[in-house]
Amino acid sequence: MPPDGLIGQALPRVEDERLLRGAGRYVDDIHPEGCLEAAFLRSPFAHARVTNVDLSEAVRAPGVVAAFDGAQAAALAGPLVFDMARIVPEPVRRSVDPLVRVQPMPSLATDRVTFVGQPVAMVVAESRYLAEDALQLIDVEYEDLPVVVDPERALEPDAPLLEPEWEDNVAIAFNFRKGDPDAAFAAAHATVEERFRSHRYMAAPIETRGVVAAVDPFDGRLTVWASSQTPHLLRDFLAGALGYAPDRLRVVAPDVGGGFGMKGSIYPEDLLVPMAARELGRPVKWIEDRAEDLASSTHGREQVHRIALAADADGRILALRDDIVHNAGAFTTLGLVVPYNSLTHLLGPYDIEAVDVRMRVALTNTGVTAPFRGAGRPETVFAVERAMDRLARELGMDPAELRERNMVRPEQMPYATGLVYRDGADQVYDSGDYPGLLRKARELVDAEELLAQSSEERRIGVGYAAYTEGTGVGPFESARVSVEPGGKVIVRYGGASQGQGHRTTLAQIAADALGVRFEDVEVRGGDSGELAQGFGTIASRTLVLAGNAIVEAATEVRERAKRIAAEMLEISPDDLELAEGAFSPKGSPGTKLPLGDVAGFLSPFNPARPKGESADLAAGSIYRPSTVTYAAGVHAVVVAVDVATGMVELLRYAVAHDCGRVVNPTIADGQIAGGVMQGIGGALYEELVYDDAGQLVTGSFLDYLLPTASEAPELRLAHLDVPSPLNPLGVKGLGEGGAIGPPAAIANAVEDALHELGVVVREGPLGPSRVRELIREAVKAGHGKVNTVGS
């Protein structure tokens, strides 16, 4: 789509000059005078009774100002209660009748610990070094309790219970059924059934979490700087938990180095650090270290699917069945969000009439799982897209052809799936051309010439993954646009940037909507002190929600400015045009009235100012979407597998993506590329591994392997923009899309490369040892034969 004004232009990011000079300001760069530092003692056990916590030596250690155990913390701040997680919209209740159990989370463990890394005590000292020295002096008595790590095991009747008052470990459960799946399976020409497991991995942003809190001794107001995606939600939470009026508490998310959902949750430290600052009357800082992040920040992805597809002889899919078990970890903090996303993205771009899905979410003695870039979609796409390839093999059909035959066609739009989305609206795909995306991805990946180079030793295969993504979920986002007397435009929005380039894209939108120059717009976000209302940047929503809120506010400002300019020039507003920040009468472009002069005209110092007009040329808007808009994508990848060493090489990776109208192509490409790399991490390298005792085996970057620039493949991207009819900008979200496809696409490609050997890929990551194991098993089972030196 060609640029339309500033929208569609690949403007350089205004953020980068400052960040590249090292002039960023992250939470750890904020160090108020007299700031103390906190450190946390964390549970070394996955499940144990805490019978005694002895802080007496720790509080006497050099530099220690205070130490808190669970009982003290509970008395000062209470547990974390996630009321919002309990809310189930009535249409969702009617559709799937869910069980939703949400536990309060102690800020520090009181009587029990339920996962390794759970905070048990906090020490506040003059420095982090001294605080950590004191942690070693805390004596905690634990009594072992039985541990359950595996979510399927947790659902067995004799499994150890995470919540002693519950009869089982089921935190969430629901079922969905449409059509007549039993009849469809009975009448099918071909069926496949497999167990696929999406393994646990996590966001691991380059900047870990961090909190600094300071009470102003003059007025008692509390300021909290947090590496958060949702500063306004954190403010509301802290106001309730600590008993502050919201306007006496300001939460700022300064520069944030990546979040990917992990910083959209509220954590015990978010409460404890401000609590300590209030109690001690001194600023307190806590910066999460990497070991804490891996163990204690939220994880993602772990699901087991028993999925079955039924098809007729032409490859039309007649029915889908899936029995899903989701590992919640030790607490459910966000309720339905992730597991329900898995349901509403299970059908993806496919038109399937009969569906039978069961979801059970199990508590286990592992770290908490929560949204992570895709939030339930990569898990479900892994299962469905793997099953599609198994079905294609069963039918002897090209996997891309099978997909195309079953896709919702553009002329079926808007297309109702029969499901209800998490926001309570019927799930209706608003726009998109899924077969077009598939064709584009195939064209981009151009697999044939690479496949022709395949040999017995180095086998080459191609894999696809298609998905839809509900983006721009409500309830709302807010924005305020104001014109300063000098002509500068300030845009405030309720979200927060973790590196997405909001100051660039939102300025493009505002400048266009208002009629000013891009360089005259300054975008401010992530600060509850700048704007009273806000929701935050999660779930691929800021461009859709904040973007459209800005359009609404800017339009109101423009119309008001036009009315005042018309008075100033004594002509009709209809005869005025606003461009490049100045009004001109139509047909007289030489006469200019700068927008800044209009703002200045409203000054209370101006005796000629119009009566009854407020002094600021500004407007605010709350944008509430009717429901989500559906982005979509198809990934295609060609891999080479070294049969003897099991090493997988990505030869070429292609993504055809539809995120509606593209505001800034460079930033959009960057979002996709970053998402793809995070997905490649999950497909090939990253896994959070717990042993049977619930110990996290991959507790540092020595064992938790992120992909680096060396692992990046050749990437080919294309945007097929089908504007959304649901919002004025026509945009869809794209923050998560890139991360959804890779685990499925790469697994499909590896299986394709090794299909002559009879290999079936059921879980990742596909490191060389696992790939060799798959080959050995397949050869042993007599599916194929392969000669290597070592076997």
Next chain:
Amino acid sequence: MKPAPFAYHAPDQLDEVLALLGDQDHEVRLLAGGQSLVPMMNFRLAAPEVLVDLRRVESLRQLRHSGDGTLAIGAGVRQSALLREPVVTDGWPLLSEGARHIGHPQVRSRGTVCGSLAHHDPTAELPALAVALDARMVLASASGTRERSADEFFVSYYTVALEPGEMLLEVRFPRCPAAAGWSFKEVARRRGDFALVGVAALVEAGDDGTVSRARLVFCGVAERPFRALDAEQAVVSGASFEEAGRLVSEAVRPMGSIHASAEYRRECAGELAARALSEAWERATGG
């Protein structure tokens, strides 16, 4: 992730280093590149009471090519020198190639050759290269110096033949036979990771066009660098490289980890042996 308290010294003379190292009443550790020790201290897996930093000792930063063809690398020389110094890249190409697999440029610019040898992670490249190239280790303490072969030096996981109060002062690589073909092969999860399996191979061709000498030393398959003597002998006796690889797979008894099973390392060692021998042979014969 902050270290426990420690005393820090950065003397500029070697005898001061050795005097501090000789302190029997405290746990003293040398700090060279810090690429292994500092993370261990930050995790509090290591908590030395005294840290002696070698960075100011100029005499340790020398990389010398002596008259008899020996390459001597002091305790302060960074791993990046192995990729940068023409004397190494020309005379010991195997050493350069192996060092290319150590971490990333940032790691190699800090990490030292002798530090990696003295730390002795058995999945690291340099211990295997030292054994493959018949390196001599010069050990120093306040009471003098002594020499050990690389084969004697590496004992077991993170354990070497250093006595309390003793440091690895220098590693000496004898002249590499000019006619030798060489190869270094490694599989790792990602570029720059510790090897799942790695192998250094050297092959010399006799006048009759057969293999007259072979050397195969592995990292990642045992508690110390593993020299595949049976496979070396078999190759000299005319066995194919694939056959030699099979002998390697039979001989090794690796441990498994979350990154690679024992079975994987066993079969991969054989595969890499065959590939490395084949490449080394091509280099030896100009083929």
